[in-house]
Amino acid sequence: MGVEHAARHRPTIGIVLQRSRHRRTEDPFYTQFVEGLDEGFAASGARVLLAIATTPEEESELYRRWSASGAVAGVVVVDLVEGDPRVELVHALGMPAVVLGEVEVPAGVAELKVDNHGEMREAVRHLAALGHRLIGRVAGPPELVHSRARTRGFDEALAEHGIAGVVEASDYSAEGGAAATRLLLAASPRPTAIVYDSAAMAVAGLEATLEAGVEVPGQVSLLAWDDSDQCRLADPPMSVMTRDTPGLGRAAAEALAGRLAGRPAVVRDALLARIVTRGTTGPAPT
DSSP: OOHHHHHTTTTEEEEEOOOOTTTOOHHHHHHHHHHHHHEEEEEEEETEEEEEEEEEEHHHHHHHHHHHHHHOOOEEEEEBBOOHHHHHHHHHOOOOOOSSSSSSOOOOOOEEEEOHHOOOOOOOOHHTTTTSSEEEEEEETTTTTHHHHHHHHHHHHHHHHTTTEOOOEEEEEEEEHHHHHHHTTTSSSOOOOESSSSHHHHHHHHHHHHTTOOOTTTTOOOESSSOOHHHHHHOOOOOEEEOOHHHHHHHHHHHHHHHHHOOOOOOOOOOOEEEOSSSSOOOOOO
């Protein structure tokens, strides 16, 4: 009876992902991130609740209900947009929170900063060093703060190396990644390298490229953002910008656990992603 009572009163940590009804592709990044959150809270007995919202309003309403009912002890806020009202909302509701992003947060809100800007510069530098002079990018939704940070890094690195780029925006889905890849392959001149903002889009882009009869990496090099089982098992295996994503989840859990315990909010930098070269990147074709 005591064990059942304790289970019912374990604190719950909420994280909400906004996904349209038409986009239900599994996101390897958040799968690994939530696994890390779970691991980070395992010792304290807290459990992680992953919810899906189809609109910003629906997500905000979830926070209000969670706060009013006391069902959720704290939240992790992700996929920020410029001037994101969700950060101020959870702060106004008095909900302990940690933000995954690169924005200014109110005092009392913890933040885990990811340097998407610097990491994109590194990705372009790597491809430029292989001789690529026209680099494509399949980008995530342009309203997201981390997409904009990557765009700044992409443009700055192109200018730094005196090379050109072409961008197709997508929605992180496999279908969107494949469609954007076909547009880049049809461009004239065609990019000799493509960077993808997500693993799911990259794997689908690889399949679309091979189906088009384009050799990888002989004619086009492909570089995925974040690693996944699908990237490692692809044929050829995908080169990636990789990070310890479960470790990022554990770091978020540590920051939020501190807030739940009444400790001051911390703002810390996440470890930088690094390039792992596999079978989809090589020298630019001559």
